[in-house]
Amino acid sequence: MTPRKKLQGLVAATITPMTPDGQVNLLVIRQYVDYLVSKQNVKNVFVNGTTGEGLSLSIQERKRLAEEWVCQGKDKLDHVIIQVGALSLPESQELARHAAAIGASGIAVIAPFFFKPTNKDELIAFLEKVASEAPAVPFYYYHIPPLTGVKIRIEELLDGIKERIPSFQGVKFSSTDLLDLAQCINKNKREQFEFLYGVDEQLLSALAIGADGAVGSTYNYLGGKTNLMLQAFAKPDLALARKYQFLTGEFLNFVIKLGFGVAQTKAVMTFVSGIPMGPPRLPLIAASEEFIVKAKAKLDSIVWPKGD
Ligand SMILES: CC(=O)N[C@H](C=O)[C@@H](O)[C@H](O)[C@H](O)CO
Numbered sequence: 004m005t006p007r008k009k010l011q012g013l014v015a016a017t018i019t020p021m022t023p024d025g026q027v028n029l030l031v032i033r034q035y036v037d038y039l040v041s042k043q044n045v046k047n048v049f050v051n052g053t054t055g056e057g058l059s060l061s062i063q064e065r066k067r068l069a070e071e072w073v074c075q076g077k078d079k080l081d082h083v084i085i086q087v088g089a090l091s092l093p094e095s096q097e098l099a100r101h102a103a104a105i106g107a108s109g110i111a112v113i114a115p116f117f118f119k120p121t122n123k124d125e126l127i128a129f130l131e132k133v134a135s136e137a138p139a140v141p142f143y144y145y146h147i148p149p150l151t152g153v154k155i156r157i158e159e160l161l162d163g164i165k166e167r168i169p170s171f172q173g174v175k176f177s178s179t180d181l182l183d184l185a186q187c188i189n190k191n192k193r194e195q196f197e198f199l200y201g202v203d204e205q206l207l208s209a210l211a212i213g214a215d216g217a218v219g220s221t222y223n224y225l226g227g228k229t230n231l232m233l234q235a236f237a238k239p240d241l242a243l244a245r246k247y248q249f250l251t252g253e254f255l256n257f258v259i260k261l262g263f264g265v266a267q268t269k270a271v272m273t274f275v276s277g278i279p280m281g282p283p284r285l286p287l288i289a290a291s292e293e294f295i296v297k298a299k300a301k302l303d304s305i306v307w308p309k310g311d
């Protein structure tokens with residue numbers, strides 16, 4: 004496999020823009036790319052994941068979106084990772100082949116979550132069948148146990164994984180189990196795997212333990228502030244890094260209490276960026292006007308550290 008730049012820093016888990024009548028709106032992806040790069044300083048994206056409602060889209064919609072992100076991201080984005088996981092193995096394989104054909108920089112696979120793998124061997128068997136359809140494309144496992152119910156620990160999963168999946172590159176780690184993350188990082192130093200953390204409200208803790216970067220929904224609209232947290236951490240100016248984590252956390256803590264999910268993320272991104280993200284797809288229901296008013300007031304009230 005050709006050597007590539009290790010993925011570090013922030014990756015925006017992209018929202019899937021929709022028209023008011025619920026069609027995927029490809030026309031705003033170009034503007035979306037420019038917004039992420041110029042306003043949030045975020046140059047990596049993770050498409051068709053949780054935030055992108057990837058599992059609520061048809062295969063055709065997923066392919067068209069992946070194509071649009073790769074096409075619009077050309078010469079602007081560093082990495083375009085496509086989430087190709089699906090409940091059906093052949094569909095997942097088809098999406099993996101498609102991602103490879105259009106030149107995606109990586110693929111990620113979420114664990115099947117209706118019939119669930121109950122142990123490491125079952126999970127690896129599934130992942131291997133998908134990865135082998137795109138053998139030259141860096142492969143990420145997407146670990147999100149609160150949504151999939153698949154709780155197989157990553158420490159266990161990674162043991163010997165390169166022999167089964169030679170393209171294995173890393174994990175998108177959306178679990179609060181920092182002990183598991185720490186053990187993975189400690190045991191896999193030689194492998195150069197990438198650990199991308201996915202619980203935005205506690206990214207600083209994951210960085211402290213050695214995460215390389217992060218994939219998350221909030222980097223769509225708080226990417227700039229979170230980049231400043233990363234810079235402070237690298238310096239290191241821990242007091243400043245904490246300040247950023249406390250403030251982004253203050254916003255998330257507030258909206259989580261109101262009820263916060265992908266529908267609300269779409270609404271927040273719409274008022275912050277000005278790009279119409281539209282409604283979510285059923286079974287998700289659009290955020291209420293009351294939520295939007297309160298969330299906007301909260302975000303506007305936050306006083307960020309000076310020098311920014
Ligand atoms: C469950 C979920 O959507 N997790 C996202 C990524 O994995 C996060 O980016 C969260 O949206 C974020 O941490 C806010 O809670």
Ligand SMILES: CC(=O)C(=O)O
Binds near residue numbers: 049055175201
């Ligand atoms: C947060 C994330 O990574 C996702 O939406 O898939």
